[in-house]
Amino acid sequence: MSNVVIVGTQWGDEGKGKIVDLFSDKFDIVARYQGGHNAGHTVTVQGKKYILHLIPSGIVHPGKVCVIGNGVVVDPAALLYEIETLKGLEISVEARLFISNRAHMIMPYHRAMEAGEETARADRALGTTARGIGPCYEDKMGRRGIRMGDIFNEELLAAKIRENVKLKNSLLKEIYGREPLDAEATLLEYRFLCERIKPFIVDTAEYLNREIKRGKRILFEGAQGTLLDVDHGTYPYVTASNATAGGACTGTGVGPTSIHGVVGIAKAYTTRVGAGPFPTELNDSIGEQIRVKGVEFGASTGRPRRCGWFDAVVVRYSSLINNVDTLVITKLDVLDGLEEIRICTGYAIDGKRLEGFPTDIETLERCRPIYESHPGWMEDTSSVNKYSTLPQTARRYLERLSHLIEADISIISTGPERTETIMPEEDSKLSKLL
Ligand code: IMP
Secondary structure, three states: OOOEEEEEOOOOOOOHHHHHHHHHHHOOEEEEOOEOOOOOEEEEEOOEEEEEOOOOHHHHOOOOEEEEOOOEEEOHHHHHHHHHHHHHOOOOOOOOEEEEOOOEEOOHHHHHHHHHHHHHHHHHOOOOOOOOHHHHHHHHHOOOOOEHHHHHOHHHHHHHHHHHHHHHHHHHHHOOOOOOOOHHHHHHHHHHHHHHHHHHEEOHHHHHHHHHHOOOOEEEEOOOOHHHOOOOOOOOOOOOOOOOOOHHHHOOOOOHHHOOEEEEEEEOOEEEOOOOOOOOEOOOHHHHHHHHHOOOEOOOOOOEOEEEOEEHHHHHHHHHHHOOOEEEEEOHHHHOOOOEEEEEEEEEEOOEEEOOOOOOHHHHHHOEEEEEEEEOOOOOOOOOOOHHHOOHHHHHHHHHHHHHHOOOEEEEEOOOEOOOEEOOOOOOHHHHHO
16 A cells, blocks of 8 residues: 655646646545645646645545645645635535644744845845745744644643744844734734634644554645755755655654655756756746746746756756656646757766766856757647657657656646646556555
8 A cells, every 4th residue: 555755856836736636536645744835736627727835735636635744834824715715616624634733833923034034135035935934944943833733722822922922023123124023913813813723633643644554545745846955955045844755754754664655746847936046047038938838937926937948967866865766747738839959968067067966056056057959849749648649759858858867757747637647557667656
């Protein structure tokens, strides 16, 4: 009975939502293990588009249980908004959504601190989603965070909010020259919000392990991508959590031996939102063409995504860090109509080829991509769902990617709908995992 992790192999937005949705039928529970409402997973079912930020995309499947693990940071207002939106779409979350009592809560002062810090960074700003994610994780590590379980203890919650607001107000005033927050107003607001969230809070680590013992299958849903991982990504231009597969264990309390496979998701090209190095970025009409055709605008913030060629160095590195078993390539159809398609096969610094992926951004910023040129295809591949009907040049492109990354490609996505997918062969590694 396999439990599987879905992980992004680039800078996020690889199309994980569609793949989680596609796999959900095979699993009983979908669990998020990190990040917060900075993520945006778009799922399209029968022409209806759902954008989920916090609740795992498995929720659109009736009967599936969704878990928000301890590694996730939860903004109560954002969560309630999402629950209400789902209800409006006639998707009920009652008895199907569980939130960890160990998950940390995003507070108004986290957003205020983030705004102050981003402004202070000036031209070194990270370009965060401004959701308070980073400061919430800072408080978690600083051992002053407020956890979901704390809302059951009125006195403790009040004391923690007052203490934190006091500390943050002095920082906001002294360091960032910002307006202080009102602790009592925050307390009132959170008491009200949390009352409605209480029914969803449980010990999800205990729940997940019990369900595994009962033979239930879990799909672990990663948010963001490997290059945004706080340890393995392009630090400091990263998010504040472990988006890599290892995060599934620490972010849910399920041990590594209970996880049997890792599926890496990569777009047929590369995108990035926010600041930071991006070696294959295209600041030209091709980049613009990809952005428009691929509708490359942030699902959470609406910001235009930076677009570029496929970077095989990045995905090979991600494949290694996550121990990816098999790859899914998404949005192949976005490359339709390009005469030439390039793949970055390596980096050069001062004319010398570099081995591996640099650990520091100063080096990465100096890297020049080494490109291989491939003929494109003029045919329309959108909605193609059979490998043999893809244009030969598209098949060659995919085979080259697989060779460069040293991983097999088991699914190719050619459009947002479930039906617009080339599914794995019966005897593929992925079919065995599923
Ligand atoms: P934060 O996660 O809001 O702290 O932002 C840190 C960096 O991660 C910024 O560059 C964001 O644009 C990026 N980021 C956060 N979440 C996502 C996502 O879901 N997709 C793509 N980029 C993201």
